[in-house]
Amino acid sequence: MHDQLVTGTVSPLTNESLPSCEPPYDNGRLPLVLLYSIVLVIGFPANLLTVYLTWLQVRRKNVLGIYLWSLSVCDLTYLFTLPLWAYYVSHNHQWPWSSTVCKLTGYIFFNNMYISIFLLCCVSCDRYVAVVYTVESRGLRRQRIAVLIALCIVLLVAIGHIPVFTMREGNATEGDRRCFEPSQDSVVIGFNYSRFVVGFLIPLLLLLVTNHGIMSNVRRSTGLRREQKARVCWLAVAVVVLFLICFAPYHVILLARAVMVNFHQTTDGTCHFMTTLYTPYTISLGLSTVNSAINPILYVLSSDNIRKELSRGLAQVCNRAQLRSRYDNSQNKIQPTKNSSEVNAAAETETNKDHQGPDRLGF
Incomplete structure (x- = not known):
């Protein structure tokens, strides 16, 4: 569930066999399985509920409801892959199913990770426009435009991850079946650079700018009560903090590995660096799934209308x-x-x- 289907045993730098360059698959296995299980137990019912609640908002022509509903569906799809990854990790990273299932599961996993990231940006941008340009945005914030933006995000991310199905799969030894383990392949390393910039750095800057603008505008407002201002500011800070906790460790490690492979000159040093980073890398990838469990609470249940829907239902x-x-x-x-x-x-x-x-x- 990482960068390429199988860890190679040949270094692209020297073409020498590296039989000893074996990642510590057992390290971090228990916390990772527990993390996946907790996220699934919390996230699955929470997203099921919010899919229904946000759909009610969509039917009532709430523009933000389009992004929130899409985010809930995305996170729900994302969570369906977690049982497979938990089983894979708990069985010493041995993939028991076919190569096609591995590729399809990884495709869904990474698609929904980045669709979720871009939808989070859409939510923040829509809130920014609604708060900072309240009057001017009345003709711009339309459901049709929101639907078109959400569809474009899904389509572009899906197309961008099609190469997953063309990646070569091979076993280091007979019976050694790995699925999306870290690779030193130059194509994968180049892909990691783009994932860091497009999938993390640009969204982070966008979230910082929009949420800072929301906080500044709300603080200057004279028509809001103190508790309303506090809630908006808390949500703005929480959005950025959650994004950093869930996605920063994974993408920083991606960048560090890409830089190491490109600029390190010794095979032994590269191997040592990769094996040292392996456990933090797997934990950081698992940490990215926490986002799908927290989103319903942070975004959906912070909506006044959705809280009212939930209160009426209860x-x-x-x-x-x-x-x-x-x-x-x-x-x-x-x-x-x-x-x-x-x-x-x-x-x-x-x-x-x-x-x-x-x-x-x-x-």
């Missing part, structure tokens, strides 16, 4: 549960009770309030 569930409990008790006591339809109507009247317009402050 209130209806609680009312129905109380109604059923009262009905059962009344039956046991053989006492007359209200007609269930009347109670349902009263519960609906109590919990269903008129939907307010688009979220304030762009979310």
Whole structure:
């Protein structure tokens, strides 16, 4: 689940056999499996819920809902690959399935990682435009444009990762089956440079600029309460911090490995460097999956309208549960009770309030 399907045993620098250049596959295995499991347990139900809640916002013509719904679907797809990676890591990095399954799983994994990153940028940019250019953005923030942008992101990232299916797979020894382990291939190293710049550095700068602009504008605002300002500023800071925690370690290690292979002159030194970085590299890749579990909480549940949708839904569930409990008790006591339809109507009247317009402050 890394850069190329199988770790080579021949150095591209000297063409010498490197039988001793074996990554420490056992190191970090337990924490990585635990990390994947925790992310899956938290992220799967959270994203299922937010896919539904954001779809309600899409139907109500909320522009930001397009990006949030796309992000939830992306993260949900991303999470489906985690059981395979957890099994692979727990079995000493031995891939038990076919080469096609390996390539397809890696393709989905990396596609959704970068689609998620670019959608996070779209969310921040949309919020920035809505907050800083409130009046001017009324004609620009349209659902049709948001749908087109989301589709373009998915298409471009999908096309950019097609080379995954053309990568050569080969085993170092008979029965040694690896899937997307680090490689020193020059094509892969060049690809890592572009991933660092396009997939991490540019999005990071975009997030810094847009969220700083949101914070500055909100602090100057005189029409917002102190708690509203605090919530917006907290969200802006949390967006950047989460991005750095989840994606910075992985992409920094990608860059360090690419630089090392390009400029180091000794095979032994390169091998030692690669094996030393292997465990931090696998942990950092696992850390990138945390983003898919936190996104529903950080972005979706910070939306006023979506919180209201969730509150209404929970209130209806609680009312129905109380109604059923009262009905059962009344039956046991053989006492007359209200007609269930009347109670349902009263519960609906109590919990269903008129939907307010688009979220304030762009979310």
